[in-house]
Amino acid sequence: MTALLETRGVTQRFSGLVANSDVSISVGRGEIVGLIGPNGAGKSTMFNLIAGVMRPTEGSIWFDGEDVTRLPAAERCQRGIGRTFQVVKSFETMTVIDNVIVGALVRTTVMREARRKAHEVLEFCGLAARAEVPASELVPSEKRRLEVARALATEPKLLLLDEVLTGLTPVEAQTGVELVRRVRDTGVTVLMVEHVMEIVMPLVDRAIVLDLGKVLVEGKPADVVRNPKVITAYLGDRHAVSA
């Protein structure tokens, strides 16, 4: 069975700075994979490359057996890659449900269908009660869930979660973890970038550690955490260059 997502030798250069170097990773169907690493490791860049925000300087990206390297972001969404943003980008002048309807409209042009789907997704994410509220009035943790809901409405095969659990209270984080599990249970594959180890490690099936733009180590969470190279990468003296 081929992997759902595969990056092959992806390198990304920004006028002098190498953000990613020869990164080859794969994500299998139904997995929850964590992409971790210290600041400046190139996680966000990798994310943006997979999502289609930019083209890699070298290498290719394969999704569901198709080379999507040249496809723009909107088309990747149509193929089944959904994503959230680290800095929440909700549609502020629209209501919560309208935000989600935008996502739903990728799969159907019938408004009634889109609305029904949006309701379902809001229920799933626990935001049903806030459906008619303007997105600008949500509290941060709700906005995070809206990000996820919107992306889910596009019926993705692969969901990219960009630090969706960072900065939440322990209770909110737990709800978030539950949500991610339930998302996977519906058959969606998840690739998540995270910082908070204690939350992420129990959640993911596999962890890929990036450091200085390269893949350092990958494997089961329990093994990765004990790996001496990983420990050095995190605790060692590093100048934080934000990716």
Place this chain on the structure above:
Amino acid sequence: MSLTAETIIQSLASGLLMGLLYGLIAVGLALIFGLMDVVNFAHGEFLMIAMYVTFFLFAFFAVDPLLAAPLVAASLFVFGAVVYLLIVRFAMRAKANAGMVQIFSTFGLAIVMRGLAQFFFTPDYRSITHSWLGGKTISVAGIFLPQPQLMGALVSIVAFAALYFFIHRTDFGRALEATREDNGAVALVGIDKNRVFALGWGLGAALVGLAGAIMAMFFYVYPDVGASFALIAYVTVALGGFGSVFGAFAGGIVVGLVEAVTALVLPPSLKSVGIYAVYLLVVFIRPRGLFGSM
């Protein structure tokens, strides 16, 4: 008009001078935008006011525009600061449709100013008949340069140099830069954002005040005069790139030269087409203008 080498050089020379003057008009706009992300759509009217002040100083006190220039700049400085404090400050508080509020509040101001000018000064065209430099030309290497425009170009160059020095070398200039970079954080280091913005507006207005004083030497003064130069000013700033003071300078030169070349090739009524076309060409290739960072 026969296109001899002499005519072309003559045109380019005048164009260059005018261009430097355009740069002077535009730099105030660029400064304000660079500082607080606001486009002053009443900028043309600031120029108009400056020209009227110059005219009245001449008409009632027989002050030559050249002498009046510093006075005009000073009064425009005050005017600019007042406009910020009374209107723009509130426009920036808008959370809804922020862009629209900015555009239309300053647009509305422009219309009011034009109405006030018509009301107080009548729509009549005025001109300064006897200034020291007005109507005189000087010959440099066989090229005839009109003296007011030449003075304008010199003033412009000096102004840009002074601005550069001011922004990069003085404390206040650095405060201006700091506020531009992060106007939320500056409060933490004791910089009063409102004061900086008001002074920024004042400075921007003062610069266009200088330009107005010069232009009154060779242009008619009337309520709608600002409108003709406003669009050129916006195009100049956008061409150079919003947020770049140097861009306004470069943009002005480009605009002046393009305008001169266009006048050689096309009938006079189509003079501006060249500038507009060049603007579109530049931004289609570089969507942020030549030196823009925003």
Place this chain on the structure above:
Amino acid sequence: MDNNFTARRRRELMLAAFLATVAAIVPLFVKDVYAQNIMVLTLMYAALSQSWNILSGYCGQISLGHALYFGLGAYTTALLFTKFGVLPWFGMLGGGLISALIAMGLGYPCFRLRGHYFVIATIVIAEIALLLFQNWNWAGAALGIDIPVRGDSWLKFQFTRSKLPYFYFALVLACIAWFVTWWLEDSKWGYWWRAVKDNPDAAESLGVVVFNSKMGAAAVSAFLVAVGGSFYAQFVSYIDPESVMGFQFSLLMALPAVLGGIGTLWGPMLGAVILIPLTELTRSFIGGSGRGVDLIVYGSLIVLISLARPQGLVGLFSRQRKAVSP
């Protein structure tokens, strides 16, 4: 929840039908020609502003050069009629199509521009067109085109004895503009446009093809505005570049929307009903002296509204608004 929604949509439609009916009856009571003239203009600007609102309000691409399409519509009709005897009805269609195509053609390079660069590009393009028309001898250059009016005719869409046919046409145009907006509001396009306006990056990540959205909005908007321009040409039977492509028109198309509520369904209508009569009346009663008092009043109103109520006046009339700003 879906029932609330459909109920609201139906209410909006019924309110529109009601208002249209009321408007249709008004000329039966108001016979004064001057007043009727103002009413025709009000309806025309309502239609124009509503159409402008589609691109600039809903889709967020603020254009201050829409006079281009207005002028193209006017000139297409006028030229086709005076030079080739083509009936204005076809001229209207032609003008609309040409404008839509040009809007999309311009969109190609322009939609790459953001913020002020885009606005200035729209102004500049309209100015170029104005200057070109002023120098185009076949189209009458600066002297413009005089549309010969020989008696009343629906075929030739010209009327001498009464303003009523123009009134009803303008009313129909306003209704069409409103209806198109209403219909698109609850459609994939409407949602895409608002997403593009609020956050183009997020929109893209949700499968919205930002560029196509903008093109669609531009085409619809330009088409409707051009039809308005064609109407205007027939209404005044004389056009010249300055009067149909001038910047003041671009501004006058935007202002009702800003006043009433940009990006809303009723905003431009409300704005037009308030602003146009006000403009005309101040100009007649105060502006005649040429002393600029009308400008002072007009300008102050714009400043006040944009500062005091940036979301427009429409919000005053409803408790539950779908597109709410903080």
